[in-house]
Amino acid sequence: MTKPVNLSTKIFLDSGDPQETKRALDTLGFLDGQTTNPTLVSKNPHITELKENGALTEETIWNEYRNVASEIHAVIPEGSISVEVYADDQTDYESMLEKGRELSRWFDGIFVKLPVTSVGLRVAETLVKEGVNINMTLCFSQEQAAAVHAATRGARRGQVYVSPFIGRLDDTGVRGLDLVENIVRMYGEWGSHVLVLGASIRNLEHLFGCFERKVDIVTVPIAMIEAWKAHGIENPLGEQDPSVLASIPFVDLKEKDFTAYDINHPLTDAGIGKFSSDWKNLFSK
Numbered sequence: 220m221t222k223p224v225n226l227s228t229k230i231f232l233d234s235g236d237p238q239e240t241k242r243a244l245d246t247l248g249f250l251d252g253q254t255t256n257p258t259l260v261s262k263n264p265h266i267t268e269l270k271e272n273g274a275l276t277e278e279t280i281w282n283e284y285r286n287v288a289s290e291i292h293a294v295i296p297e298g299s300i301s302v303e304v305y306a307d308d309q310t311d312y313e314s315m316l317e318k319g320r321e322l323s324r325w326f327d328g329i330f331v332k333l334p335v336t337s338v339g340l341r342v343a344e345t346l347v348k349e350g351v352n353i354n355m356t357l358c359f360s361q362e363q364a365a366a367v368h369a370a371t372r373g374a375r376r377g378q379v380y381v382s383p384f385i386g387r388l389d390d391t392g393v394r395g396l397d398l399v400e401n402i403v404r405m406y407g408e409w410g411s412h413v414l415v416l417g418a419s420i421r422n423l424e425h426l427f428g429c430f431e432r433k434v435d436i437v438t439v440p441i442a443m444i445e446a447w448k449a450h451g452i453e454n455p456l457g458e459q460d461p462s463v464l465a466s467i468p469f470v471d472l473k474e475k476d477f478t479a480y481d482i483n484h485p486l487t488d489a490g491i492g493k494f495s496s497d498w499k500n501l502f503s504k
């Protein structure tokens with residue numbers, strides 16, 4: 220399958236396994252990038268084996284993560300590859316900044332994933348000025364997306380992504396695609412430099428819903444890529460039944476300093492907690 224000419228959305232794989240990168244490329248015939256996160260890396264078969272043998276430490280796990288990212292890079296050398304810093308509620312600005320800088324030097328094409336928290340936003344503000352590519356992750360509200368735009372003002376278009384998590388919002392009974400739509404609209408009105416990356420995609424309705432909303436990028440698990448191929452791009456599904464999930468209203472936010480937005484969201488905190496525990500579980504005895 221070659222990329223449909225009318226499909227403007229970039230397609231990334233959501234996975235910590237380079238074997239899946241090869242499968243995705245074979246399946247689609249193209250692949251624009253890949254996103255990883257601590258949970259996905261913990262499921263990588265080689266890393267799982269090392270963990271079972273008790274061969275991982277807090278130091279060596281980063282070398283293993285780098286090897287995984289390098290293998291992905293070898294499959295899609297022109298691709299954008301997102302790698303995530305470690306974060307928990309104790310992680311301070313200096314340590315997150317240092318890790319972000321380190322990850323950014325792994326190779327060309329790296330996007331450093333930072334959580335949309337006050338620390339993550341401060342780190343993003345610094346890193347974009349140093350020319351680092353950023354992917355602001357665990358986004359669950361329009362205010363958080365507004366803060367990403369404000370914190371990274373001055374970055375070139377394409378240097379910063381924001382990742383709204385569609386499936387995790389759906390899990391709580393609200394329509395994740397509405398958040399995506401609201402961010403796309405707000406960024407359009409503001410002429411934002413930030414690209415919207417639809418994440419936490421669980422089904423073809425999410426995927427096609429992102430295409431219809433002209434989302435810049437989607438990141439898609441291998442199972443969804445294979446389902447898309449089986450379904451065919453030329454025959455989009457209908458929208459999800461809007462009555463099933465509560466809608467998220469658009470908010471007419473004004474541009475202001477990023478510290479002035481209310482960026483707290485319980486799902487961001489829960490997401491950081493889960494990533495942190497999956498990561499620590501790799502090397503704790």
Ligand code: E4P
Nearest residue numbers: 233254256387418419420438
């Ligand atoms: C990608 O950047 C995200 O980490 C990923 O899409 C999250 O997906 P999940 O909600 O299915 O864990």
